[in-house]
Amino acid sequence: MKIYQEVRKGLEPIYIDNIDRCAKQQWGEILQEFGLKSYISYPILNKNKTIVGHLSFMNDEPVEFDRPKLETLFPFCGDLIAINFSDNNETQHFRNMLEQERIYSKNRDLILFSLAHDLNNPISIIKLLSQYLEQNLENGTQKILAKK
Numbered sequence: 001m002k003i004y005q006e007v008r009k010g011l012e013p014i015y016i017d018n019i020d021r022c023a024k025q026q027w028g029e030i031l032q033e034f035g036l037k038s039y040i041s042y043p044i045l046n047k048n049k050t051i052v053g054h055l056s057f058m059n060d061e062p063v064e065f066d067r068p069k070l071e072t073l074f075p076f077c078g079d080l081i082a083i084n085f086s087d088n089n090e091t092q093h094f095r096n097m098l099e100q101e102r103i104y105s106k107n108r109d110l111i112l113f114s115l116a117h118d119l120n121n122p123i124s125i126i127k128l129l130s131q132y133l134e135q136n137l138e139n140g141t142q143k144i145l146a147k148k
Helices: 002-007 025-033 067-136 140-147
Strands: 014-016 038-045 051-059
Touching (some): 014 025, 051 067, 067 140
Antiparallel strands (some): 014 038, 038 051
């Protein structure tokens, strides 16, 4: 965790093949505390240039590595990971939007059903009352009006 906290402070890659030749004494001390002799950390940046993770390598022995090759390889790998991370975030965003639309649609249907019921209910009451009047009225003209 201590190493990770130090790594998160900057956006620059860290390449340490041997802590005995490390230019930054603080890194040598931190790595030595954990029994590490070599360490690489390459930040993975999203579209907003914020860190979403790190490609890391650590070893308890010094390791000779070809830094120019790593400086070509890590950006490529980091970009692939960031693209996948971005795609996953976008997919989740679209899932959330789809769920909101489903809830909206369900609520809209419920409102329309209630509205249709409320509109239909007074008509049913009027129809029921007119049938009652038609059966119980004695005046022929009133019965015809009730039927209409």
